[in-house]
Amino acid sequence: MRLFAQSRVKATEREGNHVETAGVHHAARRDAAIGCIVQENRRGMNSPRPKRVAILIALLSVAAAIIAVPSIRDPILRAAGWALVATEPIMPADIIVISADSGGAGALEAADLVKRGIATRVAVFTDPPSREDLEFIRRGLPYEDGAERQIRQLKWLGITDVVQIPRPEAGTESEGQVLPPWSDQHQLRSIVFVATRDHSHRTRRILSRAMSGHQTRVSVQSASYSVFDPDRWWKSRDGIRTEIIELQKLLLDAVLHPRPF
Numbered sequence: 435m436r437l438f439a440q441s442r443v444k445a446t447e448r449e450g451n452h453v454e455t456a457g458v459h460h461a462a463r464r465d466a467a468i469g470c471i472v473q474e475n476r477r478g479m480n481s482p483r484p485k486r487v488a489i490l491i492a493l494l495s496v497a498a499a500i501i502a503v504p505s506i507r508d509p510i511l512r513a514a515g516w517a518l519v520a521t522e523p524i525m526p527a528d529i530i531v532i533s534a535d536s537g538g539a540g541a542l543e544a545a546d547l548v549k550r551g552i553a554t555r556v557a558v559f560t561d562p563p564s565r566e567d568l569e570f571i572r573r574g575l576p577y578e579d580g581a582e583r584q585i586r587q588l589k590w591l592g593i594t595d596v597v598q599i600p601r602p603e604a605g606t607e608s609e610g611q612v613l614p615p616w617s618d619q620h621q622l623r624s625i626v627f628v629a630t631r632d633h634s635h636r637t638r639r640i641l642s643r644a645m646s647g648h649q650t651r652v653s654v655q656s657a658s659y660s661v662f663d664p665d666r667w668w669k670s671r672d673g674i675r676t677e678i679i680e681l682q683k684l685l686l687d688a689v690l691h692p693r694p695f
Contacts (some may be wrong), residue, residue, distance in 0.1 A: 511667070511668045512664065512665055514677065514681065515662075515663070515664030515665065515667045515668075515677060516664045517635065517681070517684070518631070518632045518633070518634070518635050518636075518662075518664065518677070518680050518681065518684060519631050519632070519634055519635055519656050519664055520629070520634035520635045520637065520638045520654040520655075520656055521656070522638075522653055522654065523653075524547070524552060524626055524653055524655050525552075525624070525653065526551065526552055526553065526624075527552060527553050527624040527625055527626045527651075527653070528553065528555070528622045528623055528624050528625065529553050529555045529556070529557055529597075529622060529625055529626075530544045530547050530548065530552065530553045530555070530556045530557070530625075530626045530627075530628060531556075531557045531558075531559075531599070531613070531625050531626070531627045531628065532544050532556065532557070532558050532559075532584060532628045533559070533606070533609060533627065533628060533629045533630070533633070533637065534558070534559045534561055534580050534581070534584075534604065534609070535606075535629075535630060535633065536628055536629055536630050536633075536657050536660070537580070537583075537584070538583075538584075538587055538659070539630060539657040539658075539659040539660045539661075540584065540628045540629070540630070540657050541584050541587040541588050541591060542587075542591070542657070542659045543628045543655060543657040543658060543659060544556045544588065544593065544628055545588065545591035545592065545593055546658075547626060547628070547655065548593055552626055553626060554595055555595045555596070555597065556588055556593050556595065556596050556597075557596070557597045557598070557599050558581045558584045558585060558588075558596065558597075558598055558599070559581060559598070559599050559601050559609055559612075560579070560581050560598050560599065560600050560601055561579035561580035561581045561582075561604070562601065562602065562603055562604055563577070563579065564604075567579065581598055585598075599612060599613070599616050600612065606633070606636070606637055606640055607640065610640045610641055610643070610644035611644065613625075613627075613641065613644060613645070613652075614644055614645055614648050614650070617645075617648060617650040618648060618649075618650070622650045623649065623650060623651065624650065624651045624652075624653070625650055625651070625652045625653070626652075626653050626654075626655050627641060627652055627653065627654050627655065628654075628655050628656075628657055629654055629655075629656060629657065630656070630657055630660045630661075630662065631656040631657060631658075631660040631662045631663075631664065632660065632662035632664075632676050632677070632680045633680060634654050634655075634656035634657075635684060636680070636683055636684045636687055637654055638654040639684075639687055639688075639691065639693070640687070641654065642693075643691060661676075662676050662677075
């Protein structure tokens with residue numbers, strides 16, 4: 435019995451030592467895991483991601499403050515609107531040229547410029563028929579292109595000396611391509627080019643490149659009767675859409691053709 439009791443005591447001691455050893459190993463593994471987590475957190479604090487998140491949060495906070503405070507928001511939005519508008523002094527010229535997309539606003543602006551003595555003649559671009567226009571023509575239905583409409587509006591406004599500038603396709607780039615040879619052909623020294631407000635700044639950049647190397651001086655006048663209002667564009671859906679689209683086009687033009695604004 436004594437031998438059996440001694441063997442039980444030794445077995446119990448061995449089991450205790452095993453449990454104690456297992457506990458030590460478990461504590462060691464736990465401490466190692468905690469150490470890894472701490473190191474990961476330290477590395478995370480030193481990584482660029484939290485910094486980028488902090489910068490993003492700061493920018494969003496500034497944007498929210500700008501939107502929330504009209505005294506800060508409105509001047510910034512107004513400046514963005516006027517960034518699309520060409521503003522330059524207008525001097526007497528040989529002729530006034532109206533962009534096709536300026537429509538009735540361009541005709542009104544040209545008539546006002548004639549009354550101010552800037553020029554006596556006005557030119558409009560021909561309006562190549564689109565696919566839908568061709569279908570109207572094919573069906574034998576009445577069709578009036580944009581040039582004819584502008585000419586009729588000019589006549590209503592008392593402007594009778596009107597000429598047409600032929601162009602193969604629609605678009606500001608097309609107008610910039612045909613204007614230099616047409617100006618050379620007619621030996622023009624100066625032109626006042628009327629464009630819509632939201633399109634006038636980019637138009638000035640396009641014409642500046644197109645007329646480089648030619649003798650004709652071109653000044654761009656924004657049509658004051660244009661729908662786009664640079665002082666209130668963010669108050670309507672059409673204004674917001676126009677601002678976003680035209681600002682993207684202007685920035686793209688600046689990237690593709692770097693030069694001072």
